[in-house]
Amino acid sequence: MTGTAPTIPSWHVSGDWFDTCRCDVPCPCSFAQPPTYGECDGVLAWHVREGRYGDVRLDGLNVLMVASFVGNIWTEHSDAYGAVFLDERADDGQREALQMIFGGQAGSWPQQMFTMFAGEMKGMDVASIAFEVDDDLGSWRVSVPDKVEAGATALTGPTTPEGARVQTTNLPGSETGPGQVATWGRSTTDRVDAFGFQWSREGQSSKHIPFDWSGPD
DSSP states (O other): OOOOOOOOOOEEEEEEEEEEESSOSSOGGGGTSOOTTSEEEEEEEEEEEEEEETTEEOTTOEEEEEEEEESOTTTOOOOEEEEEEEETTOOHHHHHHHHHHHTTTTOHHHHHHHHHTOOEEEEEEEEOOEEEEOTTSSEEEEEETTTEEEEEEEOOOTTSOTTOOOEESSOTTOTTOTTOOEEEEEEEEEEEEETTEEEEEOSSEEEEEEEEEEEOO
16 A cells, blocks of 8 residues: 655643652652562653644643553663544544554654654543642642543652752653653552553552643654
């Protein structure tokens, strides 16, 4: 079959990303190291605060992925698997835009991520995705009814000033790309039963990192 590749319009999305995973706090993957237990699985969630794909507005829409991999995902081509939920509120044009951007076909950082982390996609579905982040980054949470529930509270300790957040700049393995600030947390819930992925735990690593991407360059 022959065909013409779609023309990629100018686009920009910015917002919130967080994960909950199997690793101990802090997740070594964010420091470009192997995961705590040699393999990892977790929930990755994006909320678009402001976004456009050409003339298509994406403000307020959510994307969620469940994934697993073995070894240092930044340096090794190991077994990796994932599945994606797209926001059911998106119309056809918005859904196509989300697939292009978060699937890596529209360029920018997501394309680099998919090139590095190429793996098997177990499926994609449209679902109600509830996403919340406290204004002060005290906690964050996401859910897909009967399939995914993940949330965390910001990490603190005996020497952390009241109201301050435990944060890292210039991460060598920032999942949303260079130049962002990671806020560390500990999961309060991390449960998945979807696309063959199944786990239930709490107390492990979580982090919030903003994202700000433009394309197609």
